[in-house]
Amino acid sequence: MAKNKKRRRSRTAELKRQMEQEKLADEKSRAKNRWNPAGRALLWGDLVFLALSSLLEMNGLITDQAAGLCTIIGVVLLLIALWLLFGNRKGKGPEL
Numbered sequence: 001m002a003k004n005k006k007r008r009r010s011r012t013a014e015l016k017r018q019m020e021q022e023k024l025a026d027e028k029s030r031a032k033n034r035w036n037p038a039g040r041a042l043l044w045g046d047l048v049f050l051a052l053s054s055l056l057e058m059n060g061l062i063t064d065q066a067a068g069l070c071t072i073i074g075v076v077l078l079l080i081a082l083w084l085l086f087g088n089r090k091g092k093g094p095e096l
Contacts, residue, residue, distance in 0.1 A: 042077060043081040046074055049074055049077070053071070054067075
């Protein structure tokens with residue numbers, strides 16, 4: 001009367017494998033949500049550009065027309081940066 005022995009895996013090996021799978025899933029999720037570097041750089045550059053143009057206008061170094069033109073350029077750059085960051089999802093719809 002021989003008993004059928006099933007080979008049992010160690011509980012620690014199962015936990016280790018499960019933790020590695022969770023770590024990989026977390027890294028994939030983080031990579032998916034990462035911002036586009038070009039969009040991020042454009043956003044920062046736009047922020048600096050708008051701040052400089054605002055300072056120049058407050059100190060009277062540029063005219064109102066030039067300040068208005070800088071504001072329009074800044075808004076256009078902002079929209080492009082936002083499109084690069086959030087609008088270009090390669091066929092995916094917007095995530096809410």
